[in-house]
C-alpha cells in the first residue's frame with residue numbers, strides 16, 4: 241500500500257515536472273509538453289495565432305457585449321466570423337500543407353472553424369515543418385481519450401419515424417425523477433414540452449429503434465440515408481440521424497455497449513427526450529416533444545461541435561469526462577467557449593470520482609469538460625431523498641494552463657438527480673435504474689430544452705443566470721462545492737423564463 245502510494249506520488253511529481261516545462265521555440269510557438277519528439281506519428285491540433293476569443297477573460301466580455309441579442313441571429317453572425325477567420329489563416333498555408341501531404345509527412349488534414357486551426361496526423365519530420373508555417377501559434381497533442389466504450393456497428397436508419405405517442409392529457413404515470421424535476425407541471429400548466437429544440441447526446445452506446453427514442457430522433461432533412469452519398473454537401477456521408485466522428489461513418493448503433501443491462505447513450509437520451517415507455521403511457525423524458533441526436537466522437541470534439549451547430553443544436557450533453565488532459569484542456573475550453581457564443585448550451589455531469597476505487601483528490605475530481613468555467617454547466621446530483629451520494633465529484637477545480645490562468649474556479653454549477661434513477665432498458669421500458677452523474681447532465685439538458693422551448697432566443701449565459709436565480713439552495717447554505725448553486729427544477733426555471 242505504502243509502496244503504491246510512494247509510486248503514485250513520484251508519478252504525480254514527475255508529471256508536474258514535465259508539464260511545467262512548456263517548450264518555447266524561436267518563433268514563440270507553444271508546444272504541448274506531452275509532445276514526444278521521437279514519435280513517428282502523432283495526431284495533433286494546430287492553432288493559428290488569430291483566435292476569435294483571446295485570453296481567459298474574453299469569453300465573459302464577449303458574452304456581455306452580446307447581451308440582448310437573439311440567439312438564432314447571433315449564431316449565424318458568430319459562425320460566419322469564425323469561418324472567415326479560419327479561411328484567412330488556412331488559405332495562407334494550404335499549398336504548403338498539400339505538398340507536405342504529398343511527401344507523406346502529414347495525413348488526415350481537417351480544417352476547423354470552431355477554433356482557428358486544423359487537425360492532422362504527422363511524422364516527426366512533419367511536426368517540425370508545421371512549427372515553421374505562417375501563423376502557427378500552438379500545437380496540441382491530440383490524446384485519444386478512452387471514452388469510446390466500444391465500436392459502433394452498421395448504420396441504423398429508421399425507415400419511418402414513428403408518430404409520437406406522447407400527449408399531455410394521455411400521460412398515465414411518470415417515474416419519481418420526472419416528478420421531482422417538476423417536468424409534468426411545466427407540461428400541464430404551460431403546455432411546454434420541448435417543441436422546437438434539438439438536443440445533442442454526445443455519447444456511445446445507442447440503440448435507436450426503441451419506441452421512446454425513435455419517436456423523437458432527429459433527421460437531417462438535407463441527407464438521404466443509406467445511399468453512400470453526402471447529399472447535403474456538408475462533408476459527411478449519410479449523416480441522417482447523427483454521426484460517428486471517430487469512425488468517420490454513419491455507424492451509430494452500439495447496442496452491446498452496456499452498463500449492466502443499460503445502454504449508456506440511450507439512458508441519457510431518454511431522460512432528455514424520451515416519450516412513453518414502450519407499450520405504456522408512462523412518460524419518461526423531461527422534454528418529450530423535443531428532438532435528440534446521437535453523436536459519437538471521443539477524439540473529435542471540433543467536428544462534432546461544428547456539425548451540431550450547423551444542424552441547429554440547442555443543448556449539447558456530454559456524459560463523459562477526461563482526466564489528465566494537460567494542455568489539451570485549453571483546446572477543449574476554446575472549442576466550447578466559441579460553441580457557446582454560437583448559442584449552444586453545453587452540459588456535463590460532475591463525474592463520479594469522490595469515492596471508491598477511482599476516487600481522485602480535489603481539484604481534479606471534476607475533469608474535462610465539466611471543469612470548463614462559464615461555457616459548460618457542470619452538474620452534480622442528489623437522490624430521491626435529496627441527499628448527495630458519496631461518489632458525486634466535488635469542486636473546486638483549478639485552471640492554470642499555458643493559456644487560461646483563472647486559478648481556482650467554483651464547480652459544480654448546479655445539481656439535479658444522479659442516484660438510482662429509473663432508466664430505459666434495451667426494449668424501451670423502465671425496468672432498470674442507474675446511478676452516476678452521467679444522468680445529472682441529461683436532467684439539466686431536458687430542463688434547458690424546456691426553457692428554450694418557452695423562449696427560443698435566450699442566450700446560453702441568460703439561461704445560466706435564470707438557473708442561478710431559480711435553483712433551490714441545498715446542502716451547506718449558499719454556494720457549495722457539492723451541489724453548486726443548488727437543485728434545479730424545470731417548473732421554477734421555465735416560470736422564470738416566462739417572467740411569471
Ligand SMILES: [Ca+2]
Pocket residue numbers: 463469470471472473474475476477478479
Ligand atoms: Ca451530409
Ligand SMILES: [Ca+2]
Pocket residue numbers: 463464465466467468469470471477478479
Ligand atoms: Ca446520403
Ligand SMILES: [Ca+2]
Pocket residue numbers: 713714715716717718719720723724725726
Ligand atoms: Ca448550498
